[in-house]
Amino acid sequence: MPTSPKKAAADDGVTRPAKPRAIRMRDVAAVAGVDISVVSRVLSGDERLVVRPETRERVLEAVTRLNYRPNIAARALKTARTMAIGMVVPDLANTAYTEIARGADERAAELGYTLLVASGRMQERLPTLEGRIDGLLYAVATSDSTAPHRLPEQIPSLLVNRREPGLGASIIANDEEGVALATQHLIDLGHTHIGLIVADFSVDTHRRRAAGYRRAMRAAGLPDASESILETAFDEAGGYEATLELLRREPRPTALFVARGPTVPWTLGALAACDELGVSVPDDLSLIVLSDVPIADYLRPAVTSLELPLATLGSRAIDQLLRLIDGEAVADAMVDEPPRLMVRETTAAPPGRR
Amino acid sequence: MPTSPKKAAADDGVTRPAKPRAIRMRDVAAVAGVDISVVSRVLSGDERLVVRPETRERVLEAVTRLNYRPNIAARALKTARTMAIGMVVPDLANTAYTEIARGADERAAELGYTLLVASGRMQERLPTLEGRIDGLLYAVATSDSTAPHRLPEQIPSLLVNRREPGLGASIIANDEEGVALATQHLIDLGHTHIGLIVADFSVDTHRRRAAGYRRAMRAAGLPDASESILETAFDEAGGYEATLELLRREPRPTALFVARGPTVPWTLGALAACDELGVSVPDDLSLIVLSDVPIADYLRPAVTSLELPLATLGSRAIDQLLRLIDGEAVADAMVDEPPRLMVRETTAAPPGRR
DNA sequence: CTGTTAGCGCTTTCAA
């Protein structure tokens, strides 16, 4: 009894894929003894479908027995819907984006959608995603990645974590409130010279963060001097240099809020700079960072951090995008959930006040 | 002159997507004055196609002018190929996976494929990806995520960063060689009591790492005592506890290699534990970590790390998977590129030897 | 060298 040569490979580390003909809907129909259109309607959960319970039963049974899986391409061709959402992020190593993606993914799954994540520049990513997705989320917080000054055409898109006139609808977190909160915490501790590190002001996210800082400072009757705010253009690991620079200014700040990412290298860079200058945290300098991963907890001293509701941002982004896909008008929005300040060990009263 | 209500929205933060009818191939054909099949053949770059240059020109021109983009679903339905590769990783926050994904993405793009990344458990992810991809890469290094003891059926799959009988073909890095290299570095510095932290031995990756350690120790005539190897089951932030535990053992190791991830929290955890015990690095303890992000550089002292060729692993994974997709037999493979030890500031001679 | 044609597998009226 000669065996088919195709199934020769045992499990010896060599895999030769079997290519059995896929089960089609018509196979299911045949087994269930009904027409293919009945199968289609039973499976699509069409509520206004009238079908005898026993018939539906037979269909479902056949589906299970044959392990039938609908052909996505055929369905997409017919319905002009892929039931997938794309998300383009500049860099998967940036934990802020992956946290947003996590929230988006979860919400998308709840609604029967699949989230497809791709990283890189929009110009390169969009073409390969087009046609595979019904809508696009793009998270861009750095000015360099701004590039898509052209809105993705033809496909409903939502800008995440940034608001940009000309780029269509967006969803953001309340960065201003968060930074104000953090600044207030430092003020409450007695600090009067507080440094703020943000990224390029060409991105509104950072202008909003600076606004939060200024609001809190002014409300406390403190100077919101521009030289306390450092606008950092370098995208990479600039935490070290930026912190050095701010700490060289006179009068030297007694507190510092690093309100930009990528958070892991920027946090570590700030700490390295303090170490370099012999500045002790929190004795000589109070430090707050923007965080989105549990890293703050593992550092010694544990770092006080401002947590933006990034997962919620992703989740809400999906809701807004689906509206857009459904043809509704969608305005710029902000997530309700407030940022939370996690006070740990790097914030204390300033040197003079103890 | 009544405007269409559809295009009412200006750029006031309110976006209402225009839904113009998509350009089809037949539109291009009409404009170019040729048959649709000619367009198809010109676009597919069919080499054995004979077409007058001017005709091809007209077609290409029409494509550009109309900004035609082929309908992916229709093509996929016809060819039974999606030209997309799926990759399922347990967690996007784990930088090892994102680095593998980066390499895979790059290589896939080179070959005209799109990499679709999804995170989560296989059982949940696979169904939503099926039908959208021609093949699947799955990276799983922890035993918990093992779950897919059932091979993804019907779809060519490759296990990445792990080798598991019963799960089909795989691609791995030379973890054994890497760990041997790191261990040798510590031995060369004069260490004789070297601790090793790995994860669950149920995953071969960690057995191979332990083997590399043992090989180096034995080659140097040193005891490769089992109590120097700590098998850590917890997946999360266990670096702190694991390090504490290993440093409590007698005789206390003078060097430690944390050969497991997720690297950021495990590295920070190890450092926190040293801090806790008043153990100075590298004076009292030399430390090497497994790394895949530049974090090692930003810590003070900068951490010596073993760099596995993860991007290359991803790139080779694509090559192997495409072979599988083409119906070739594919065996387990290992990336050629050797791991590299980046000696920084956390490794030095042991206390007694200076 | 270019056009005709037959589907790919599914959804969705419409008819029975």
Added chain:
DNA sequence: TTGAAAGCGCTAACAG
């Protein structure tokens, strides 16, 4: 309550 039939947009023989 179920079946028939017409495509969705594209590719790939094959015919001219």
